[in-house]
Amino acid sequence: MNRELIRILLVEDNLGDAELFQDILDMIPESQTWNVTHVMRLTEALVELERDPVQVILLDLSLPDSQGLQTLVTLREQAPTLPIVVLTALNDEQLAITAVREGAQDYLVKGLVSGGTIARSMFYAIERKKNEIAMQSCLEQERQLREIKSRFISMLSHELRNPLTTILASADLMENLAEELSDQKKREMNRKIKESAGRMNKILNDLVALWHQESLELTSFNPCWFDLPPFCQKLVAEFQIQLDHQCSQRANSIDLIFVSQVKTYPVYLDLNLIEQILTNLISNAIKYSPKGGPVKFELTADFKQVIFQIQDSGIGIPASERDRLFTSFYRASNTKGISGTGLGLSIVKNAVEVQGGTIQVNSEMEKGSTFTVTLPYEVF
Structure with a gap:
């Protein structure tokens, strides 16, 4: 397993449980890869997140200044890109499901899990969060691409329709009213056709230039x-x-x-x-x-x-x-x-x-x- 240093923020108000957690980490082979910062309150956790970067948060839901799922929600809002593993004494299946829905990567019950389980849970949580962020990035790129395509089609339709309408209208007048139009009027119609065709040509040239610019080809x-x-x-x-x-x-x-x-x-x-x-x-x-x-x-x-x-x-x-x-x-x-x-x-x-x-x-x-x-x- 990769031995990169994993920084953990442990949010736990029970000193005995915090010491036990550190002892558990010391007993597993990967113990040298952990760096644990322990805080006892949600407010302290929020301050710590602004001060030092961490890779994973281990969270007790019952704290002196915050209780239940609101603890998780507040922490997730502050650190939306960090994986959060709930480690609590509350053995409640419905609460566990709701916690995962609210953004927790895992829900572990104290006394029912071993040190190895906790370590694996944190590793898995980190990887799942990376995949989640990558997926969100792909979805956002896809959304932006759809938006660009929509704007492009709308722009192209509008910008080409106007000069094309001018060309068709001028050509129609010159064809159907050729004998009634003065030479000056015919020259004016011809000028409009040329200007509109030039405008369309510029749009197409811009699109070709954009294609080279946005594609893998170098300009x-x-x-x-x-x-x-x-x-x-x-x-x-x-x-x-x-x-x-x-x-x-x-x-x-x-x-x-x-x-x-x-x-x-x-x-x-x-x-x-x-x-x-x-x-x-x-x-x-x-x-x-x-x-x-x-x-x-x-x-x-x-x-x-x-x-x-x-x-x-x-x-x-x-x-x-x-x-x-x-x-x-x-x-x-x-x-x-x-x-x-x-x-x-x-x-x-x-x-x-x-x-x-x-x-x-x-x-x-x-x-x-x-x-x-x-x-x-x-x-x-």
Whole structure:
């Protein structure tokens, strides 16, 4: 048998029984593996549990400050992960059954059990509790998985249905009213189809990225040399074209500003991952600024690292929710009415960390958020 030290908390108000229990342990072969802490009251037991870790609790139900099953219930609430073996003079079968239902791993009656029985009971109790905790962990993981699947299906249905409805409605109008529609109206319908198809394509790309991130496969990392400032300028120009097309649809305009502290800066990074990072952060800055205002993208660099900073004037992020911001499918409580999958920031964080970088966020409600990504200029 394994001779790891087993720390026992003995909660027993009878000094004679406590000494007898210690004598019993001394007589069995495994005695050198025991370390017994003896207390006489429930309150003392609660204090001891906060002070020193134990592996098993041996509990008498009749104590000066607590009687019966309430003693067990109180102790179990204080130490839900510890196995408790009841060792009592009360030879009551119904009480024993109830005690086990209330969380005791075993119920032993003084005078009716040997030292070997007590030792085996404690060992078995420890192992049963480990299995119980493992089972509870599996059940909790299964519950979380079901919840994620439910949220995923709901999100996917909602986020794909809206652009698909737009595509079908626009295509139907162009087919059935082709002769009545002006050229300008046809161009508008065509633009809606393209934008909706692009939105669906982004969702699918995010799902593919999430699959690689959550599966056993490592995120593909293919670094190459490229000049960072021109790449950023090109990306901002593409966003500006989209904003120009959407200006008639938005109640408030977005002023997209790109500032680079360097004119040229070769980096050895993954071009696709950099595009994922910047595309998600800039599109979020625009999306979560429903009242319009400036969205500033600043690029700085030195001899060892590059820094991207994307700042908006949008709705901000509740302080209590920032720790969960990079969790897949998580969306802040103040984003209702704004479309989104809750995948973008999770993908960004993964793309940053794969390249050895960090991401930080500062935010103030109704005043905006600033995301700062720091990456080494060269990654191998």
